[in-house]
Amino acid sequence: METVSELFRTLNTTYGFDLSIFYDSYDADLFTRGMYFTALLSAASVFGSLFLGVIGAYLQFNGGVVARKFVSAYIQVFRNTPPLIQLYFFFFSLGPSLTSATGMSEPILSNVAWAIVSLTLYAGAFNIEVFRSGVEAVPAATIEAADSLGLSKRQTFLQIILPLAFRISLPGLNNNLVNLIKTTTNAYAIAVPELLYGASQVWSDKLNALEMMIVLLIVYTAVIGLFTWMMGCIERNLAVPGWGRA
Amino acid sequence: MNNQANWRCKVLMRFGLAIVIVLALSEAHATSQESWIDEIAPLWKWMPLLLKGFLVDVGISIAAMLIGTAFGAIIGVGQTLFKGIIRIFCLGLTQFFRNAPWLVLLFFCILLIPHQITVFDWVIPFPPWMKGIIGLALPVMGNVSEVVRGGLISIPSAQWEAADALALNKWQTLRIVILPQALKRMLPPWMNVYAVLIMATPLVSIVGVEDSVTVARSVLSAEGNTALLMPVYGLLLILFYAYCAPIARLARFLEVRYAVK
Numbered sequence: 001m002e003t004v005s006e007l008f009r010t011l012n013t014t015y016g017f018d019l020s021i022f023y024d025s026y027d028a029d030l031f032t033r034g035m036y037f038t039a040l041l042s043a044a045s046v047f048g049s050l051f052l053g054v055i056g057a058y059l060q061f062n063g064g065v066v067a068r069k070f071v072s073a074y075i076q077v078f079r080n081t082p083p084l085i086q087l088y089f090f091f092f093s094l095g096p097s098l099t100s101a102t103g104m105s106e107p108i109l110s111n112v113a114w115a116i117v118s119l120t121l122y123a124g125a126f127n128i129e130v131f132r133s134g135v136e137a138v139p140a141a142t143i144e145a146a147d148s149l150g151l152s153k154r155q156t157f158l159q160i161i162l163p164l165a166f167r168i169s170l171p172g173l174n175n176n177l178v179n180l181i182k183t184t185t186n187a188y189a190i191a192v193p194e195l196l197y198g199a200s201q202v203w204s205d206k207l208n209a210l211e212m213m214i215v216l217l218i219v220y221t222a223v224i225g226l227f228t229w230m231m232g233c234i235e236r237n238l239a240v241p242g243w244g245r246a
Numbered sequence: 247m248n249n250q251a252n253w254r255c256k257v258l259m260r261f262g263l264a265i266v267i268v269l270a271l272s273e274a275h276a277t278s279q280e281s282w283i284d285e286i287a288p289l290w291k292w293m294p295l296l297l298k299g300f301l302v303d304v305g306i307s308i309a310a311m312l313i314g315t316a317f318g319a320i321i322g323v324g325q326t327l328f329k330g331i332i333r334i335f336c337l338g339l340t341q342f343f344r345n346a347p348w349l350v351l352l353f354f355c356i357l358l359i360p361h362q363i364t365v366f367d368w369v370i371p372f373p374p375w376m377k378g379i380i381g382l383a384l385p386v387m388g389n390v391s392e393v394v395r396g397g398l399i400s401i402p403s404a405q406w407e408a409a410d411a412l413a414l415n416k417w418q419t420l421r422i423v424i425l426p427q428a429l430k431r432m433l434p435p436w437m438n439v440y441a442v443l444i445m446a447t448p449l450v451s452i453v454g455v456e457d458s459v460t461v462a463r464s465v466l467s468a469e470g471n472t473a474l475l476m477p478v479y480g481l482l483l484i485l486f487y488a489y490c491a492p493i494a495r496l497a498r499f500l501e502v503r504y505a506v507k
């Protein structure tokens with residue numbers, strides 16, 4: 001450990017290439033905290049948006065007219081407005097309003113929680129669309145067969161359609177979730193100490209923007225590469241035999 | 247005709263509903279005795295400024311789209327129709343700019359492009375908005391490159407072979423046979439890229455370009471009235487929705503129309 005930090009310190013003094021996160025413990029802490037929050041934001045909003053996607057797809061399949069209208073309005077609004085302004089709207093407008101409405105002195109949700117809520121709602125709208133196309137791709141004969149077995153609509157959805165639709169819609173889902181992980185950088189705007197924020201703290205202190213930028217791009221490329229690889233494995237394992245090219 | 251009138255009516259109703267919801271939320275927020283009309287009255291005075299800020303966003307997005315499309319088309323052709331080192335280089339470029347977060351690329355351009363470049367006697371200045379355009383054009387380039395690739399490989403290889411049999415060379419085949427068919431299929435996903443771009447454009451406010459979000463912030467701090475928070479950000483959401491929704495709708499319409507049957 002000592003030799004590694006010594007190596008990077010020499011790299012700075014001899015070549016002026018300042019990777020301070022590898023020898024300065026304060027900067028290293030900022031950076032690891034950034035990684036932690038990026039992981040937290042990504043994981044929470046990925047699972048939240050998947051959950052939202054399933055509920056939305058179910059409501060579009062079996063909800064009443066009102067629920068269906070509501071879901072499609074939600075999709076329209078969240079797909080067609082910038083996620084940054086959604087985040088500002090939630091954090092600066094809705095947050096204080098809710099707080100004053102409930103009459104509490106403390107804010108109800110922290111900036112991290114608002115970032116998760118906003119990202120979840122944003123990605124959820126896209127996931128509903130993907131799940132819905134998956135649900136539509138399930139052959140009508142399969143649904144009729146479930147019907148003739150006496151399954152209710154809810155049972156049909158949960159036991160027959162959803163497992164199939166999930167597998168069919170994995171490629172589209174992969175795309176959305178990668179986008180979501182990239183969008184977690186927006187949380188920088190409301191001072192959530194995620195990776196970009198931590199890096200910016202480092203470079204405004206050490207003035208090593210170029211080096212930190214390179215590190216950031218490498219880390220994000222690695223994270224997204226890892227995620228796509230993982231999703232690729234899941235996709236291959238869950239591919240419906242005889243469906244599409246598989 | 248009737249259908250179109252019906253649709254227009256629906257759109258109007260939707261905007262009416264959006265405005266009512268924003269007003270209702272701000273009414274819920276208004277704690278003073280004043281009615282909401284008095285609360286949001288100052289907004290009118292700032293309206294032209296906010297619209298101007300929104301136009302800056304639109305302008306930046308269009309410029310970034312044009313630049314990104316020009317370079318993306320070149321890289322897209324490079325990663326599809328070439329072999330060896332060119333193909334690998336274009337493929338790497340595409341994947342890199344497609345997978346890097348937009349905000350990180352923006353920061354990259356804002357911090358690392360110099361204020362001005364001196365070429366012999368010319369001094370080319372780089373104001374923040376120009377750096378912002380470049381920063382947004384890079385990910386657009388990656389995405390457009392993929393659109394071009396998708397469009398080109400969607401043309402059956404029999405078309406290439408037929409053109410070959412007619413003794414057309416590679417460029418003639420591309421220009422006369424492939425592109426006229428592929429362009430049609432590329433149009434809807436290209437419009438989707440633009441929709442993604444306009445969603446990302448407000449990010450330039452974070453790196454110091456004066457756009458609609460910057461204006462909204464200045465308005466809020468000038469007025470210093472918390473009751474305006476909801477209407478100002480709500481107005482921005484409505485503006486962006488009014489601009490994006492028709493584009494997304496048209497893209498979807500064209501997608502269905504040009505779909506391979």
